[in-house]
Amino acid sequence: MTKTAPPEGSPDYAALIQSIAQRQDRQAFADLFAHFAPRVKAWMLRGGVNPTAAEELAQETMLSVWRKAHLFDPERAGASTWIFTIARNLRIDTVRRERHPSDLMPDPSEEPDAPVQADRMIAMSQQETRIRSALSLLPPEQSEVIRKAFFEDKVHAEIEKELGIPLGTVKSRLRLAITRLRAALGDLA
Amino acid sequence: MIVHHPSEATLAAYAAGTLPEALALVAASHLGHCATCRDTLSTLEATGGALLEDLPPVPLSIDALDRLLGRMDQPAPPPLPILNPELPAPLNRVALGRWWPVGLGIRYRPLKSSGAAWGGLVLAQPGRSFPRHGHKGREMTCVLSGAFADQDGKFAAGDLSEPAADHDEPPVVIGAQPCLCIIASEGMHLRGLLGWAQRMIGR
Ligand SMILES: [Zn+2]
Numbered sequence: 001m002t003k004t005a006p007p008e009g010s011p012d013y014a015a016l017i018q019s020i021a022q023r024q025d026r027q028a029f030a031d032l033f034a035h036f037a038p039r040v041k042a043w044m045l046r047g048g049v050n051p052t053a054a055e056e057l058a059q060e061t062m063l064s065v066w067r068k069a070h071l072f073d074p075e076r077a078g079a080s081t082w083i084f085t086i087a088r089n090l091r092i093d094t095v096r097r098e099r100h101p102s103d104l105m106p107d108p109s110e111e112p113d114a115p116v117q118a119d120r121m122i123a124m125s126q127q128e129t130r131i132r133s134a135l136s137l138l139p140p141e142q143s144e145v146i147r148k149a150f151f152e153d154k155v156h157a158e159i160e161k162e163l164g165i166p167l168g169t170v171k172s173r174l175r176l177a178i179t180r181l182r183a184a185l186g187d188l189a
Numbered sequence: 190m191i192v193h194h195p196s197e198a199t200l201a202a203y204a205a206g207t208l209p210e211a212l213a214l215v216a217a218s219h220l221g222h223c224a225t226c227r228d229t230l231s232t233l234e235a236t237g238g239a240l241l242e243d244l245p246p247v248p249l250s251i252d253a254l255d256r257l258l259g260r261m262d263q264p265a266p267p268p269l270p271i272l273n274p275e276l277p278a279p280l281n282r283v284a285l286g287r288w289w290p291v292g293l294g295i296r297y298r299p300l301k302s303s304g305a306a307w308g309g310l311v312l313a314q315p316g317r318s319f320p321r322h323g324h325k326g327r328e329m330t331c332v333l334s335g336a337f338a339d340q341d342g343k344f345a346a347g348d349l350s351e352p353a354a355d356h357d358e359p360p361v362v363i364g365a366q367p368c369l370c371i372i373a374s375e376g377m378h379l380r381g382l383l384g385w386a387q388r389m390i391g392r
Contacts, residue, residue: 088206150236
């Protein structure tokens with residue numbers, strides 16, 4: 001596998017997930033758990049989940065990481081992104097008793113020729129690094145709507161009320177933020 | 190060729206997991222057709238990953254890992270069965286009710302899932318107008334086959350309509366084929382025959 005080295009000093013979490021897939025590596029799982037479980041718990045708490053449920057959802061997320069490690073494709077998503085989507089889907093399932101459509105999709109491994117576009121075949125750990133730096137450079141009002149959208153399990157109409165700005169402004173700030181985030185990845189494509 | 194896409198706000202809600210299931214299924218039907226929106230979605234999900242990564246960690250109880258290690262040999266739950274092989278993913282795995290006539294040349298088949306939004310399939314014959322939806326909250330339609338037109342233009346397979354609240358002209362099926370759509374709305378009070386059907390069926 002060709003990939004860019006992860007940032008200095010941080011373990012290669014994608015490699016840890018692959019190590020679980022290849023040889024049920026419990027040490028790799030423990031390392032992933034130590035890093036991600038407390039972050040998933042923090043994300044659940046920000047979304048208004050009570051502490052007991054947040055703890056359980058963090059554990060369920062990591063159990064899914066163990067079970068689904070063979071479905072992880074580092075050319076499609078970085079480790080944090082993949083774990084985020086698992087946590088997101090479990091939160092929907094537990095809190096709203098609904099499902100995210102991605103849980104209704106066939107496993108990529110069952111797809112005869114799952115389309116990975118050539119221009120997406122980039123090291124996704126590099127994508128995550130660029131997104132993080134682009135996020136830190138967003139103007140505060142754009143960063144605020146993005147964070148609220150992801151952390152607070154709020155529909156945009158609630159963001160509108162909370163910030164006291166019109167819904168159109170919430171949407172245009174989101175649009176500007178997304179354009180910048182996409183642009184940050186533009187020269188990777 | 191896809192012309193009509195969901196708004197960035199809708200894609201952000203889909204990525205963040207805050208879009209109600211029925212609306213998310215309409216968005217997913219578009220995403221299956223649209224590489225541009227899949228690309229935006231992948232950026233947004235990477236944003237979720239980056240935000241997760243940057244959160245100050247909140248420790249779990251001291252024995253959390255040990256308790257989990259004890260459960261890791263339990264088998265994973267089986268994948269969800271395909272219920273409607275005639276429909277594209279993800280609609281093929283969704284529970285649907287029966288078809289209901291809701292007017293001349295129009296049939297409606299509700300999603301069985303309950304949630305913050307309701308939805309279903311609508312099949313309309315050539316030349317027919319779709320019933321108007323309610324206009325409380327968000328509303329979305331994605332064409333699965335055939336085509337319709339309204340004041341925003343022509344909508345063919347994969348196109349997604351997300352009309353503004355003041356959108357009043359009913360869409361009309363164009364071309365010689367019937368038009369099959371997946372629709373969803375947060376508005377609980379529908380007008381006309383679809384509203385009647387909704388009350389009869391109880392979602
Ligand atoms: Zn699109």
